[in-house]
Amino acid sequence: MRFDQQVAIVTGAQTGIGRAIAERLASEGAAVVLADVVDAEPVAEQIRTTGARALAVRTDVSDEASVANMVEQTVQAFGRVDILVNNAAIAATIELRPFEQISVAEWRRMQDVNAMGPFLCIRAVALHMRAQQQGRIVNITSGTAFKGAPFMLEYVASKGALMTMTRSLARELGKDFITVNAVSPGYTLSEGNLANKEFLATYREAAIQTRAVPRDGWPVDIVGAVAFLASSDASFISGQILAVDGGSVYH
Ligand SMILES: NC(=O)c1ccc[n+]([C@@H]2O[C@H](COP(=O)([O-])OP(=O)(O)OC[C@H]3O[C@@H](n4cnc5c(N)ncnc54)[C@H](O)[C@@H]3O)[C@@H](O)[C@H]2O)c1
Secondary structure, eight states: OTTTTOEEEEETTTSHHHHHHHHHHHHTTOEEEEEESSOOHHHHHHHHTTTOOEEEEEOOTTOHHHHHHHHHHHHHHHSOOOEEEEOOOSOTTOOOOOGGGOOHHHHHHHHIIIIIHHHHHHHHHHHHHHHHTOEEEEEEOOTHHHHOOTTOHHHHHHHHHHHHHHHHHHHHHGGGTEEEEEEEEOSBOOHHHHHOHHHHHHHHHHHHHTOSSOSOBOHHHHHHHHHHHHSGGGTTOOSOEEEESSSOOOO
């Protein structure tokens, strides 16, 4: 029970990798807040059946007021914030297209959710973590930002931004004993990706071919790295980006 008495916010926890992370942190004792733009109450209910504490808060991470409300509800319900996992993103729903066909509105929306969203969430929890002189922030980036990937330039750019934010914020927050790290999944068979047939056809076999461990990746493969970086074992690790992709990328 590594996270006993601790409180974790996981954004985008209604499905996929975010849900798996929330379930793991709860199973190790954390009270979890599931912050998602869609209703995550069924997931919270399921977690509560295990005896853990869980709260779903409808949140748009790209909306400053919505994020502030989510963090306020977290503190009201559970009294503190120890862990923030910035997982929410426009991800499995991306439509692949050549970069010339990406509209300015699509580009802006992607950066608003995938890069500004984590910024707003970190800014909102930093106050509480600084007061506690303790905190763990884990950003979910993407192997596409290491390797490049065609037909999703707005997404890759947003994840590249999140990687560089990880390093810079580690340097700003470290003096208050707040660590900032990132986990960079390879192509992972979340429910969303399984439903996106174009993604499956383009990436599933191609991803396996690049891996030292040549098999599919699943949401459950990602959670151990996140839990480690959120734990006290990782108190002297900050600004790092850990690829969890079956050994596809070395950096
Ligand atoms: N699945 C992969 O292959 C893969 C690979 C690399 C990185 N990632 C990253 O892992 C994370 C999860 O991936 P996934 O496949 O589970 O994604 P997904 O698309 O299945 O789920 C994303 C979740 O984020 C939520 N969300 C979207 N916009 C939001 C907003 N504005 N505010 C709050 N919540 C919002 C969605 O409702 C959903 O619950 C993402 O950050 C993604 O970029 C995934």
